[in-house]
Amino acid sequence: MSEEIAISVQGVSKAYRIWESPAGRLTSPIFQKAAGLFPAGSSLAQSLENRAAKNYRDFWALKDISFEVKKGESVGIIGRNGSGKSTILQIIAGTLQPTSGTVKVNGRVAALLELGSGFNPEFTGRENVYLNAAVLGLSRTEVDAKFESIAAFADIGDFIEQPVKTYSSGMMVRLAFAVQTAVEPEVLIIDEALSVGDAPFQAKCFARIRHLQGRGCTILLVTHDSGTIQTFCQKALWLAGSISQRQGISADVCGAYNRDCARAMGMDHQEHLAPSTAAPGLPKHSSNNWINEDRTEFEKNARIRRRGTAQVQITNFFVLGEKGSRTACMRWDEDITAVYVLNSAKGYSGQFRVGLSCVTLQGTELLSCADRTHRHRLDIPAGGSVVVTMPFRLPLKSGDYSLYAGLFLFSDDAFFPEGTLDFSRSTVADSISYAAFVTILPQFNLGIHGPVHFDTQISVIAS
Incomplete structure (x- = not known):
């Protein structure tokens, strides 16, 4: 095998023998x-x-699979349940032997x-x-x-000292991912494991995968999520x-797979999903108690990735739904409000702007919003706090997303003549990549194509 190749799979097949009866197996x-004889x-x-x-039949989980993965390359494997995705990964990892072929x-590696594999319960x-x-x-010594x-990344608290048999599935995958990626492997194989974790943990894992890719790690990833x-x-x-x-460029392969799934469901790219009801929010808030609102979840999320001068x-x-209650669940394009609580230890007086972006858990930025033209001023005494609110909408298809929150400070002369801000003259006071996580609920027959969908109005003009 060439030194440039990290994984070589040639003509791999795997058959399982299905016995008709216990007596036949004997x-x-x-x-x-x-x-x-x-x-x-x-x-x-x-x-x-x-x-x-006559006592058995062979079930072929894989038939003549061949592909190669170059060093530093990331390859995804997609397919429906029972298509052989997990089987090929187990063969590559060495936990399963092929019936024929070579790996x-x-x-x-x-x-x-499988969840919990390699752990002693x-x-x-x-x-x-x-x-x-x-x-x-x-x-x-290295461990x-x-x-x-490792313990900080897994973030399972005192359970690190408890038997693994007491862990939930989410805690199991947290610890497994933390260990497997901490060794900085040359080849990382992931089989749907991240789907068990919650949104903040998935985002943290995807950031770690980005880090490993930057180091030249070869990644083989199985998931149902073509995105x-x-x-x-x-x-x-x-x-x-x-x-x-099919094999090839990921966008081409995933596009063909998604079209096949749509045809099989008779959906033709429509989202025929039952309507859901948003989870009940907290009691309606007022600006008087927003400063004292619970910040446990925010502080946990902010630790994932944060930078800035901290001036x-x-x-x-956090986010308020259209009825004014704090929520993490919303409908497509619902009127919602972002609430920023700002604090300055030494006090601050000057121009500022807050910004917000919506990002997939994998880190792809989908949209952003900010007030680009109006001047706003902060006057915060030392140790004081103020509340800033910003209405916005998320016209996105159903799924889980993260919200980036940013705070930028400007001098009085950092404006163009037409009034817009000159960002080259701004200071990043605080930048939080995962300030909050939100879920866009499925909508019945919404018919969204692509991740972002805007409604519009058309006019028919006679010739």
Whole structure:
């Protein structure tokens, strides 16, 4: 295998033997062994082999799969349930042997496969960290140096000292991902594991994947989300009916897969989803208590990625639904309001602007909004706080998204003659990549094409 190739899969097939009865599973090996006592092709040998074959049938999970992944390349594998996606990953990871074909992997492999695989349920989270890291080739001294960062990334609190058998599925995948990526592998294999985690954790994982890609890590990713594959993977493989249906550029492969799914559901790209009801929000707020609103969730999210001078800081950020209640669930294009609570330890007086962007969990920016033309001034005494609100809408298809919140400070002369702000003369006081997470609820027959959809009005003009 060429040194430029990280993964080579050639003619791989995998068959599972399905037995007709427990008795057949016992007698078939006897018949096959007995057939070997007679000359090959003889009538008696053939009769015994036929009797053995009547007791089982072969189910082919994979048939003649071939592809290569170059070093530093990211490849996604997509397909419906039962198409063989997990099977091919297990064969590449070495936890399953193919019936035929060859697989070669060049580099240290870390794999997130079946939930909890590689963990001893009787061991504590701490003990499993050391066990898994040792399997991946790290010495105890190396694990000692990395343990605190692993525990911080997993963010499961005191459960790190509890047996893994007491963990929820989300806690399990948090710890597994933290360990597997902390070793900075040369090849990372992920099988739908991130779908178990909540939105903040998924966002943190995608940021870690970006980091590994920047280091040249080869990634093989299985997911049902074609958007994730198109965001992170240069190439894709579509498995259908245990065979390779299509390979190539991720956008082309995912587009063909999505069209096939739409045809199979008779939807023709329509979203026929049952209407949902937004989760009940907190009691209606007023500006008097927004400053004292609970900020636990915000502070947890802000730790993922934050930068700025901190001359003025965003100390809380949340969203109000159209009825004025705090919420994380909303309908397509609903009138909503972003609430920023700003604080300055030393006091501040001057021009400012807040900004907001909506980003996929994978990090793709979809839209942004801000007040570009009006001058606004902050006058905050030392240790004081003010509330800034900004109405906006999210005309996005259903799904989970993150909101970026930014705070920018300007001198009085940082305006163009027409009144718009000159961003080259601004200071980033606070920039929070994952200030909040929101869910756009499914709408019945909305018919959205693409991630963003704006309604419009048309006019028919007679010729």
